Amino acid sequence: MARIIVITSGKGGVGKTTTAAALAMGLAQRGKRTAVVDFDVGLRNLDLIMGCERRVVYDFVNVIKQEATLNQALIRDKRCDHLYILPASQTRDKDALAKEEVGRVLEELSDGFDFVVCDSPAGIEHGATMAMYYADDAIVVTNPEVSSVRDSDRMLGILSSKSRRAENGQEPIREHLLLTRYDPRRVDNGDMLSVEDVQEILSLTLLGVIPESKAVLSASNAGIPVILDRESDAGQAYFDTVSRYLGEDIPHRFLEAERKGFLSRLFKG
């Protein structure tokens, strides 16, 4: 039985797809059989971030409508044998995701994989609620910014009331906070909410902090999950995040701004 992880946020543009791609790749690199599913029907992007957009033949909706089998639709990643991608449909609308059918596909995936990573669309509409309904774990991706934090809190409310685990009175979904686009220098200057601030407001366990990084755009330009860029701060931060998710106790990095010397601060040009 696979563990089902939803990557959610409410607000758009905070780094859900980047995170889904990085986490799935990271898990697969540790030898875990991993499938990553794009729930953003109508606006598929995960295939682009994973760099497999030209290999899409069948999609999630085809599998739901039984127009293709799961094996026909799954795309095997060329860099890692343990990783498969199930792309979203570009043409249908989100209502194509019926609850029972989504459940059937996830159950079938559960048989063959250790982890199923669900990349949720933004918002709280049908696609987003379907992505989280069957989840065992939720990674709430949040930027240190007021509207993102508020939306994350809203998602926590939905996770605790409108999931299968909630409806069946099972153990609740495990919720993790992933803070992205973090800029320690702006935090030091008092212009950005700190990790502690966001944690205090949302009262969530912190899974990781991903620093604002040029590497994220470069990686998406090239269709390479940023976790594969082991030289970059963001890549390393995602690597640590995956380790923490798998239960390793690793200190958080990239939380402090690089200290400038007294003189360079004094004479800053």
Added chain:
Amino acid sequence: MGLLDYFRSSQPKGSANVAKERLQILVAHDRAARDRPSYLPKLQQEIIDVIRKYVDVDMNAVSVNYEQEDAHEVLELNIVLPEAAQQRFAP
């Protein structure tokens, strides 16, 4: 950052404090609204209708508050009767 700013840097500054305060209030409010039973507005309306049978009060005269504490919930009703109402009930 110039020389003066460097020596001033221990003072609270920036907009993050404001953001945190606003969020704390907002999130507390959102959570309270989330946990509230959905029948509350209807309950409030029906209570007002009943009271209006006897006393002429306006919408704001009845407030319904719902609070959740550790082991129990408190439903608080506050009805402000107009002064003239006392006469109507007088024998």
